[in-house]
Amino acid sequence: EAGVAQSPRYKIIEKRQSVAFWCNPISGHATLYWYQQILGQGPKLLIQFQNNGVVDDSQLPKDRFSAERLKGVDSTLKIQPAKLEDSAVYLCASSPYGQGAGYGYEQYFGPGTRLTVT
Amino acid sequence: SQQGEEDPQALSIQEGENATMNCSYKTSINNLQWYRQNSGRGLVHLILIRSNEREKHSGRLRVTLDTSKKSSSLLITASRAADTASYFCATVDSGNTPLVFGKGTRLSVIA
Numbered sequence: 001e002a003g004v005a006q007s008p009r010y011k012i013i014e015k016r017q018s019v020a021f022w023c024n025p026i027s028g029h030a031t032l033y034w035y036q037q038i039l040g041q042g043p044k045l046l047i048q049f050q051n052n053g054v055v056d057d058s059q060l061p062k063d064r065f066s067a068e069r070l071k072g073v074d075s076t077l078k079i080q081p082a083k084l085e086d087s088a089v090y091l092c093a094s095s096p097y098g099q100g101a102g103y104g105y106e107q108y109f110g111p112g113t114r115l116t117v118t
Numbered sequence: 119s120q121q122g123e124e125d126p127q128a129l130s131i132q133e134g135e136n137a138t139m140n141c142s143y144k145t146s147i148n149n150l151q152w153y154r155q156n157s158g159r160g161l162v163h164l165i166l167i168r169s170n171e172r173e174k175h176s177g178r179l180r181v182t183l184d185t186s187k188k189s190s191s192l193l194i195t196a197s198r199a200a201d202t203a204s205y206f207c208a209t210v211d212s213g214n215t216p217l218v219f220g221k222g223t224r225l226s227v228i229a
Contacts (some may be wrong), residue, residue: 033216042121042219043161048132056216091161103155106151107217 002026004110006092012116018080025073025094031055032069033107034077035091043091049075053102064116089114122150122190122220123205129144130226137194138221141207148210150183150190151217156203164192168210171187199229 005024013019025032030051035043046065047057051072062065064083069075077088093107122141131137141150152164167174167190174181175208180193194201204222211218 040221042208043223045216048216048224058176106166108120108163111160 001015004094004108005108006090006093006113008113009102009111010114010116012118015081015084015117016081018078019115020023020076020084021079021090021092021115023075023077023092023110025092026096026108028094029108030072031095031096031097033093033095034067034075035093037089037112039088045075080117082115084117087115087117121218122209124205124220126222126223127218128226130228131197133139133197133199133229134188135200137166137197137225137227139192139225141192143190143207143209144188147185147213148212149185150181151208151210152179152181152190152192153206153208154203155206155222159171163204164222173218177220178180194225197225197227199227202227 007022011019018050033048034046036046038045040065044082046060047067048055049069052069065079091112092110095105095107124142125140149166149167151167153161154164155161163175165174165176165179165181166167167181169185183190201226204224207218208217208219
């Protein structure tokens with residue numbers, strides 16, 4: 001079974017520029033998550049999708065971050081404009097279970113995109 | 119939302135020794151999960167323990183949960199150099215809110 005795919009793996013941009021990350025979850029997984037992991041910390045949930053609907057985006061800085069999941073499969077996360085504090089690894093994860101099953105199951109993570117904002 | 123706190127922040131042991139790391143949390147949980155993260159394989163789920171369970175095993179891993187003390191421990195027996203990684207606990211609280219990760223324990227296993 002193929003894992004969660006993410007691209008690009010690395011990105012360096014200047015502050016105020018825009019950037020987009022792409023995620024392809026494991027086939028058939030209903031739920032997709034985007035996390036931000038700052039160096040030395042654990043991942044922090046930014047947004048959760050079930051199929052193509054948003055379940056939780058309470059920690060997404062909506063003035064600069066946006067995300068979509070087209071047709072309930074691939075997803076993109078965009079930052080516009082980027083700030084220095086956005087430097088982090090952005091992780092995508094998926095789970096085969098929908099919200100109705102609760103959060104009582106494991107998540108499968110992609111390799112992440114390391115973003116450096118200069 | 120609550121956040122688990124791992125202890126110690128860093129741990130260095132010799133190959134073959136056992137490694138124990140702990141996680142404390144603040145509110146009632148639905149379940150607690152342990153993940154491992156290294157540069158080679160990214161973030162990988164290790165084990166999930168539910169609030170009504172006290173102990174689970176998976177290979178060389180043993181996880182315990184004490185809901186009265188709001189704490190969990192992860193024991194890795196007969197450690198190997200390949201176990202070198204950061205280990206995170208993550209909790210789902212009883213309100214069934216999303217997974218919340220702690221800051222992790224950095225384990226170094228020296229060959």
